[in-house]
Amino acid sequence: xxxxxxxxxxxxxxxxxxxxxxxxxxxxxxxxxMDPDVRSNSPGKCAxxxxxLVAGLPDPVEYHLDLxxxxxxxxxxxxxxxxxxxxxPWKNRTVTNFQVVHEKLFHMFxxxxxxxxxxxNHPTLGADGKFHYDYVFxxxxxxRVLGDFYPDGATPQLIAKTLYVxxxxxxxxxxxxDYATKxxxxxxxxxxxxxxxxxxxxxxxxxxxxxxxxGLEKYLGAWGHMLVASSDLIDxxxxxxxxxxxxxxxxxxxxxxxxxxxxVWVQFQRKGVVNTAHFDVxxxxxxx
Amino acid sequence: MEIGxxxxxxxxxxxxxxxxxxxxxxxxxxxxxxxxxxxxxxxxPVTWNREISRIFYSRCVACHREGGSAFSMAEYKETFPxxxxxxxxxxxxxxxxxxxxxxxxxxxxxxxLTPEQLELLTSWAQGGSPEGEAKDLASKDKLDEMIKExxxxxxxxxxxxxxxxxVAKGDLKLTKGFVLDGLLPxxxxxxxxxxxxxxxxxxxxxxxxxxxxxKQQFAHAFLFRDPIELPAGTTITGIPKGSTxxxxxxxxx
Numbered sequence: 001x002x003x004x005x006x007x008x009x010x011x012x013x014x015x016x017x018x019x020x021x022x023x024x025x026x027x028x029x030x031x032x033x034m035d036p037d038v039r040s041n042s043p044g045k046c047a048x049x050x051x052x053l054v055a056g057l058p059d060p061v062e063y064h065l066d067l068x069x070x071x072x073x074x075x076x077x078x079x080x081x082x083x084x085x086x087x088x089p090w091k092n093r094t095v096t097n098f099q100v101v102h103e104k105l106f107h108m109f110x111x112x113x114x115x116x117x118x119x120x121n122h123p124t125l126g127a128d129g130k131f132h133y134d135y136v137f138x139x140x141x142x143x144r145v146l147g148d149f150y151p152d153g154a155t156p157q158l159i160a161k162t163l164y165v166x167x168x169x170x171x172x173x174x175x176x177x178d179y180a181t182k183x184x185x186x187x188x189x190x191x192x193x194x195x196x197x198x199x200x201x202x203x204x205x206x207x208x209x210x211x212x213x214x215g216l217e218k219y220l221g222a223w224g225h226m227l228v229a230s231s232d233l234i235d236x237x238x239x240x241x242x243x244x245x246x247x248x249x250x251x252x253x254x255x256x257x258x259x260x261x262x263x264v265w266v267q268f269q270r271k272g273v274v275n276t277a278h279f280d281v282x283x284x285x286x287x288x
Numbered sequence: 289m290e291i292g293x294x295x296x297x298x299x300x301x302x303x304x305x306x307x308x309x310x311x312x313x314x315x316x317x318x319x320x321x322x323x324x325x326x327x328x329x330x331x332x333p334v335t336w337n338r339e340i341s342r343i344f345y346s347r348c349v350a351c352h353r354e355g356g357s358a359f360s361m362a363e364y365k366e367t368f369p370x371x372x373x374x375x376x377x378x379x380x381x382x383x384x385x386x387x388x389x390x391x392x393x394x395x396x397x398x399x400x401l402t403p404e405q406l407e408l409l410t411s412w413a414q415g416g417s418p419e420g421e422a423k424d425l426a427s428k429d430k431l432d433e434m435i436k437e438x439x440x441x442x443x444x445x446x447x448x449x450x451x452x453x454x455v456a457k458g459d460l461k462l463t464k465g466f467v468l469d470g471l472l473p474x475x476x477x478x479x480x481x482x483x484x485x486x487x488x489x490x491x492x493x494x495x496x497x498x499x500x501x502x503k504q505q506f507a508h509a510f511l512f513r514d515p516i517e518l519p520a521g522t523t524i525t526g527i528p529k530g531s532t533x534x535x536x537x538x539x540x541x
Binding site: 057059061062064066072073142144155156157158159160161162163164166200201202203232234236237255257258 | 338342346375376379380381389390391392394398402403404406410414424426434481483485490491492493494495498500513
């Protein structure tokens with residue numbers, strides 16, 4: 001309750017819009033009664049059959065994301081092309097209409113199984129209806145790839161994929177608590193959590209203190225970006241600040257799902273330079 | 289006892305009483321706020337009628353309903369008292385009892401909750417669990433349709449006949465090509481976490497299934513969205529010793 005109260009008080013005191021929930025801003029969507037895969041955020045007619053689109057609430061449906069990497073097999077240290085293709089869940093047609101979220105149509109995160117490799121970038125939509133990205137996987141092993149996109153007329157999608165680069169795999173990460181201040185490109189980042197010991201299933205306030213505090217800029221439409229990955233790579237969470245105003249303190253609110261250790265990457269932009277830092281956060285079960 | 293001492297004692301007792309009263313008031317407030325419905329502070333825009341009922345009807349109500357295999361969670365008033373337990377169960381991935389990690393293999397009957405659904409459920413459970421406006425609730429026909437589309441409806445995930453499959457007990461090398469339609473685990477360690485992969489002769493590695501907390505009580509097949517062609521010489525690895533996984537063949541065209 002304390003966390004809920006403090007969150008409420010903060011929300012009332014500070015005129016800052018929290019990160020939207022998946023369907024919070026979705027409002028009505030417009031769906032073709034004949035072709036449910038034809039969807040739009042504005043009224044109109046179905047491009048396929050001409051029927052008037054009908055207003056409704058978006059269902060919690062999951063789109064399909066295919067990831068194809070060439071050449072096969074993937075080789076460490078050699079160029080590869082990642083191609084993402086989105087399909088609707090009704091007729092399995094390729095989806096090409098997306099809403100821009102944080103200045104991009106598609107956000108991609110890549111994390112290696114030892115949590116040493118972290119990439120946040122943006123594949124571009126090609127004429128073939130697929131999002132493409134060229135990448136050199138630096139080492140063998142398992143990678144988790146997260147696609148974050150928002151099909152028109154649906155709800156935002158966050159879909160994980162897994163791929164293997166053949167070869168001797170690195171050992172899985174064993175994370176100890178690491179809250180040490182990080183010196184990055186042109187800032188230092190300090191982490192304080194409330195509660196000090198995060199509890200699974202409860203909100204943890206993650207407060208980042210940035211020095212120097214001047215010159216902070218929005219990066220991709222937000223004052224910061226966060227990716228949270230559990231040490232076993234089962235949980236992957238993409239968050240944006242809960243409280244931020246361009247000052248030297250940025251707060252994210254995170255609910256860690258399970259009592260595991262998590263690596264948390266944060267990205268902030270200062271004077272045109274993107275800074276990436278990571279911290280390791282052990283999370284315990286209540287009462288243990 | 290001097291008058292001054294007596295006055296000080298009375299004041300001290302009064303202060304202790306006041307402190308006790310304040311403490312009891314706080315405890316009572318905390319108790320009421322955490323257990324009584326009208327006192328829950330609403331801090332979330334997510335409501336039962338708008339988002340949560342749709343998730344429940346597509347993932348939970350096929351079992352959690354009158355006449356189903358578990359207690360009913362078809363109505364707001366039935367679900368509200370369970371809100372905290374629901375949050376814990378879904379965050380720990382114990383419910384729905386899918387038993388596999390999302391994004392490792394791609395399944396047509398996938399019943400795991402998406403990250404967005406987990407975020408909505410968490411926000412609703414932590415934010416006072418409001419019912420919302422009646423106009424946002426989907427029609428009964430629509431809700432019935434969502435139940436019937438669930439892979440759990442009428443025990444669909446259990447109704448698969450593995451005839452014609454290959455039974456793997458530990459690592460297995462295919463001596464001839466096989467078109468894999470799905471996997472049916474049996475006798476796998478409960479609460480275990482292990483990844484089953486296919487190592488193809490050309491060096492590719494295909495992730496097939498990452499079981500995590502799979503329960504025999506909720507045994508079911510994992511059916512791929514598209515069948516996977518495995519050439520002769522493919523090795524299936526990652527099956528724990530003593531476990532049995534049946535490789536289900538794709539229907540012949």
